[in-house]
Amino acid sequence: MLLVNIYNVHLKKRYTQSEVVKATKLNPLTVSKMFNSVPHDFKFSSIEKVAKFLGCSALDLIIEVPDER
Secondary structure: OEEEOOHHHHHHHOOOHHHHHHHHOOOHHHHHHHHOOOOOOOOHHHHHHHHHHHOOOHHHHEEEOOOOO
16 A cells, blocks of 8 residues: 655654645645545645655655555
């Protein structure tokens, strides 16, 4: 399973969720789910906006975790 996790990148950059929301114009709930690695079907455009704001690659925000079976 692939998850979007901006927590590790955000720690290096020291941005708050509200700063990311304000800069990217994304829904606060969407950003919160990204910060907390909540499984969700994110739009690629949303991931790209956050990556551009954080100055990293979209691939830096995506992590792979084993499926729970």
